[in-house]
Amino acid sequence: MNRIKYFAAETWASLSKNLILAVAAMAVVAVSLSLLGLVVLGWNMFSNMIKNAERRVGEIDIYLSDLTTEQERQAIEDFLVSLPEVDPARVIYKTKDEALKEFKERFRDNPELWENLEDNPLPNSFKVTTKDPKDVGVVVGTVKTQAPFLNRIEDVRSASAAIEKLENIFDKFRQVGILGVLALVVVSVMLVSVTIQVAIFARRREIGIMKLVGATNWFIRWPFVLEGVFEGTVGSLVAILLVMAVKVWILDRLIESLHFLRMAITPGLLGLLIPSLLLGGLIIGALGSAYALGRYLEV
């Protein structure tokens, strides 16, 4: 008990002696950990959005060349209906005239889009719906390779292809985010380590006397370890508050106002994220002091 009080007092004295540096270190820890938290939350929201979107989208459009004969069309339709993943009742043929009518209907407020058309640029098409939305990719692949009269099929499209593209873009964002967070974590470890170096330097005389009177190495080290861990922990607490604030005041509102995107934060994620951030701060602090002690405190 006596000892804990002693270490706490020593740590506090040292911290308050180089307060500005300590505050800077805590701030950098806070920034890097809150960024980490936000990257995790943002990524979670986005992947939930994608999952929800994929669940809805089981539709595939197959566009036919204008040269397709009725016989060929029939063969393709039979092929589509025969696919086990496809719901046979939902293989719908749409002529180019129907497509144009639909187009005009959809854009009746923007007649300039279709008023000047000389002929109908829209193709005949099939709209196919899979029984299970996750089979969209399989069906697209099968149609593209095994359908009869492939030369009559101009294009096969599904919403999931667009989603996939979006997913790739967001993957890049995530990678950049993770790299940025990693760089910041390294910087925060270094900054914590600098504050500990300064603390060691400020107390080198005292350390010399401690060694002289027979203090064990860990007795000398503990206050410095505590100082680093304290800085890391305070930084992570600030980061947790920041992440919570952003979640409540920005993300939750964003999810609500853009409800049609069906973004969501997985329930229980915060319960995992908060202790992880706390642990992260602790580790950053411990690493920072370990580095400084290893290099600058010969015991």
Add this chain to the structure above:
Amino acid sequence: MIRMRRVTKVYKGNIYALEDVTLDIERGEFVFLVGPSGSGKTTLIKLLIKEEEPTSGQIYIADTNINQLRKWKIPYLRRKIGCVFQDFKLLPHKTVFQNVAYAMEVTGKPRRLIEQQVPEVLKLVGLGHKLDAFPDELSGGEQQRVAIARAFINRPPILLADEPTGNVDPSLAEGIIRLLEKINSTGTTVIVATHDKEIVNTFRKRVIALENGRVIRDQDKGVYGYE
């Protein structure tokens, strides 16, 4: 208590600080280690507290070969050896009481014991009335007494003093040595490195004389001997 066998210490640049030193110091002895500056006195003390390693030779303290001492055991060696230096090495922002108490705190002694023993030892060194003074409010002689109290507080079997009177007013120097003599009388082995001729000649203790890193004389009830 202390045995040195053919101890040589060479510093970088081929500087021989100690050369082939062999000596025995028994439990309870009082020894003056004399010689001009640069003769190797300070190096010898640093070797005993394992602040430096000998280049060759063996050093035994209480039958333990300290050359083979594991690094983590060094603090426990130092607890058996009290040290007093020319520059006192007191912490300026701590009071007299706190400076002495420090040596007990560091070794994990309970508060109750600290509060009982520190005033006792400070009384022994004649500073019972200055517990709350800060080092810079004391004379050199008084500061050295605080340092001696700190070295003695854990009752080490050995006390080393490196030029303890170097920064002390000559009229008070004798008092410092008397104090070390008093500590010696409790059974503690005391080694005083000094080039204070008057002190050595007054006290007539065993004298080990060093010159250029070699022991040139070892004499009971000796005198300083250099001119």
